[in-house]
Amino acid sequence: MVLERLKEYIDLKGVTVAAFERSIGMSNASFGKSLKQGKGIGSDKLEKILSVYPDINPSWLLTGAGEILLTKTPKNVLKQNEDKFEDINEDKRKLQKTSSNDNTETVVVDNVFKLRTDRLIDRQQIPIYDMEAVAGLVPLFADQYSQSIVEVMETTLIPKCDGGLRIVGDSMYPLLKSGDIVFYKQVHDIMHSIIWGEMYLISFDIDGDEYVSVKYLQKSDTPDHIVLVSYNEHHKPMEIHINRIRALAFIKASLRLNSLK
Structure with missing residues (x-):
């Protein structure tokens, strides 16, 4: 039925x-x-x-x-963490996009990924960064690139966030599309603060090059390794040593911009 x-x-x-x-x-x-x-x-x-x-x-x-x-992967991810998820579609959170010429556009947060320990903030201003100008999460998190802020969004009723980035690629499609904005909260103690099955903004090293992606993090059977899992089943899970992580942040919310006339 x-x-x-x-x-x-x-x-x-x-x-x-x-x-x-x-x-x-x-x-x-x-x-x-x-x-x-x-x-x-x-x-x-x-x-x-x-x-x-x-x-x-x-x-x-x-x-x-x-x-x-x-997709098959999210079923396992959600089942593993179903006690952590509250009703992400209970309310549509609203944002105002502000700019120097006072033009405003009303947009809607599509998803809020809230842990039980998170507190919703009544109102906060979140800087949106240009990843091409920053060239990686490490310098961004070091607060060396304030000039890379492309806009500021005023938000209501989402968890505390440090910033937002526009994502590229389809590894999390259809949950996230290329061009969507993800709002993140930096993880400072990477070795001890990972919550398995949650979605993260992650920077990791491959042969000296930094790669930035949004992935679910799962525990590996291999000691000191983690598995990067995509929402899109066409992207295979990837296992890396935890020491290859350069920077890490929780994904707290996502936004797909829609013009309202």
Whole structure:
């Protein structure tokens, strides 16, 4: 039954039924009521669900065949840490993008990745950096490149952040797309502060070159090694020695800019 599979998906994602109903335009408690009564769901609602939740596997949703998610890796990541996730779609956080000419644009935070220990900040201003100008996380975190700030965003009700960066690449697609902004909080004690299964902005060394990426970090069976895991199943997990990490930061929120007229 489609509704039962949807309930399984909701449980996997850690989203409340109430938030799910609001996200697809269902009236309050109508999903639970339809589930109890064994009713079906209309094609218009199915189209809305697939547009709002692009990681759900349409074949699985309609027939039960295949994996729940279009990618296999996130299923394990989310199951391992489901007790840490709260309702990231409960409210849409709003930001104001400010500039020197006072032009403002209202945008919406798409995801908030909040640990249980995080406190939501009523209002904060977050600098957005140009990675090409910085040329790596190490000098950025050393606070040597204030001139690389391209804009400042004023935020409400997201965890404390140190800055934001525009990402490049599709390793976290469809959760994150190339061009999305991720907001991060720097990790100072890398050796002792990694929370396995969480999403990080990571800088690591390969043959003397620095690579910057957004990945889930998983514990390796090899001592002193970690596994970098992508959301996109077409990107294979990568194992590195922990000493190759140059800089690390929690991903606290992500933003996909949408123009509102």
